[in-house]
Amino acid sequence: MNAGKPVEYEDVLLAIDALSQGPRRPHLQRMARLLELLGHPQREMPLFHVAGTNGKGSTATFLAFALTENGYRTFLFTSPHLVAVEERFQRDGVPMERDTFLTLFSEILRLGEKVADEEGEMPTVFELFTALFYRWAREERADVLVLETGLGGRLDPTTAETLPLVSLLTSVSLDHTDRLGPTREAIAWEKAHIAKEGRPLVAAVDQEVEPVVREVASRRGASFHPLTEEARFETFLRPKSPLPVTHLRYEGPSWSFRDLPLSLPGFHQGRNAALALLALEKAQDRLPLDPDASARGITRAWLPCRLESMALPEGRVLLLDGAHNEESASSLAAFLRLLPFRRRHVLLGAVAGKDLSRLVPLLTEGAAGAVLTRAPHPKGLSPEALAPYVPPGIPIHLEAEPGPALQKGLSLLGPGELLLIAGSFYLCGALRPLLRAKCR
DSSP states (O other): OOOSOOSSHHHHHHHHHHHTSSOOOOOSHHHHHHHHHHTOGGGSSOEEEEEOSSSHHHHHHHHHHHHHHTTOOEEEEOSOOSSOGGGGEEETTEEOOHHHHHHHHHHHHHHHHHHHHHHSSOOOHHHHHHHHHHHHHHHTTOSEEEEEOSSOSTTOGGGTTOOOSEEEEOOOOSOSHHHHOSSHHHHHHHHGGGOOTTSEEEEOOOTTTHHHHHHHHHHTTOEEEEHHHHOEEEEEEEOOSSSOEEEEEEEOSSOEEEEEEOSSOSHHHHHHHHHHHHHHHHHTTTSOOOHHHHHHHHHHOOOTTSSEEEEOGGGOEEEEOOOOSHHHHHHHHHHHTTOOOSOEEEEEOOBTTSOHHHHHHHHHTTOSEEEEOOOSSTTBOOHHHHGGGSOTTSOEEEOSSHHHHHHHHHHHOOTTOEEEEESOHHHHHHHHHHHHHHTO
């Protein structure tokens, strides 16, 4: 493959698609060699490292906004992107410019081919993206980095050759079981390996898997700090249209906040914000932080397609949420039960590898109708594959493509009713620009 600078963005997308084909041996040698060729930029900047089945993108965003409010040039690396690849790389909340991405991807691709010559296989796309992020952050003189793992922790590229200020583990549930293990304990073991010697690991995991995480942290020489033991927090809602506002009360080892209104809705976001605050407290001995500035960042943190609402005339509301596994769907369903809409309709798409017997019933619970479509992803499932899992009595509409599915969903929406779009970040990302145009 020609690793010269791609002239067009479409060339990069084709290169990414080609690099995504075929399995790779799961290890960190390719990533370590990439970092060596770059001169180990990850060692030059302090960083926070976030893992977990759900909530890691939101938690990383809470951290990044808080750090920016403290005056630090903060660089954030998350996945997946919703519309454009460069969304994965952000500086103080602003995505990388496309021209910068094209230039850096071409450079990193050349290094990747050198690694392929030495190691016998090309680095994965995510390995290249991780290297690109470090390269960009060093060039732009970042003060601090926040990285979200791609998958797992032990063998994730973001774990290679790093010593975080603090590692964070948000939650553990069954997802990607083909690669991480068949049980929650096995998955917790994989994810807990983000813990590094001499550094704190803060975690919001439940009591069932906490012993596994605690043991891994101990074996790796990290201090372990469970959120529920080291901080007290309460999440509550206050009415507002079209969605109630989520508020957080937090009391940590040294910081205390009576009422933080969050820009990200949902009870689960209170837990994510509390975990971010605890991590910031634990980082204070190595990174000066102001509690009030950190709190401002927490309240301002926002992400698209996380209970994102858009208002239409006659009290109709659109709600986008990327819930795509049982845990995230359960959190979404719990929030939806509190909403006062007259009726709710669902537009649903999903990718292969999910437990549809649990995901689909949760997302369609109480719906007046379900529009099923294919999520725009190579592993996107057909609407016919989703239909058997919709609970009896809910009318089903099948649409092969997201665009017509959206039109169908909107046609079902009456005054004072809600249309939920969920099941896949890829589906939400594809439909979000169309919805924003309609809601202007």
